[in-house]
Amino acid sequence: MAPTSLANMAYDKLRQAFDNFQYVPGDRFSESEIGAQLGMSRTPVREALVRLQREGYISVMPKMGWVVNSIDFAVFEQLYDVRAVLECAAVDLLVVAPDLEQRLAALCALWCVPLQERLTDQHAVSHIDERFHIDLMEASGNLEMARIHRDITDRIRIVRRLEFTRNYRIDVTYDEHSRILRALLQHDGLQAKVLLQKHIRVSRDEVKNITLHTLQNAKPKRLEAAA
CATH class of the missing domain: 1.20.120.530 (GntR ligand-binding domain-like)
Structure with a gap:
């Protein structure tokens, strides 16, 4: 499967996870954890996470991974x-x-x-x-x-x-x-x-x-x- 398709698949699954409360404000996770759960390599997972970051769902914490943003x-x-x-x-x-x-x-x-x-x-x-x-x-x-x-x-x-x-x-x-x-x-x-x-x-x-x-x-x- 093309990298772009994998990134879109990762995004769709993560977006659904956020919308269904599988992750809530304050939850932290790493790219490797998400990759293991989705059975994907780091590249498509990172592309999906960056997209969710732009949309305001999550933030990156240097050396600490990702965190789910609070609800404004x-x-x-x-x-x-x-x-x-x-x-x-x-x-x-x-x-x-x-x-x-x-x-x-x-x-x-x-x-x-x-x-x-x-x-x-x-x-x-x-x-x-x-x-x-x-x-x-x-x-x-x-x-x-x-x-x-x-x-x-x-x-x-x-x-x-x-x-x-x-x-x-x-x-x-x-x-x-x-x-x-x-x-x-x-x-x-x-x-x-x-x-x-x-x-x-x-x-x-x-x-x-x-x-x-x-x-x-x-x-x-x-x-x-x-x-």
Whole structure:
């Protein structure tokens, strides 16, 4: 396999590990440890780590290896604000779309369901929660807004997933998403935006209350070697 492909594979596995709390703020590791876990040589591993360093996930400590950076909630709060602006702009476009019901059909089939049909797995709900907001942006038809929104989603993923370390957030998310969709289907853009802004604000406040102890408890087993 080409070195670039290996570096991308290493990056994808490490990024997933960070997003899934396999590493939390303050954790330290060496390139050789990561290489052994992934079954890769130092070169692609180092390229992946440097990329994650540029994205703000980790820092290098001379002669001591790498350390996972602390979570800067001030920055994440600003990103949540931008996300809310983009999603409200998407609502304005959606409510005037002539094929609104068709655009929202798949989302309604997933979220406007009876209690017994709701998913209960935290990881699965976290994934479809992220997709709800991405799909809502794409349904608006403004692909540039959707692209910017996906970039923000990538940056806030690690804190958004913290929200679903608390089981009660699953039912709350289903309820809030379904209310947003119903407001949209009624072409009530104002109500949809009020619900959406509250939903994003509550989500942001939930993750701000997460402690390092909670993060430690969320940690699964370490990385598996590359196939």
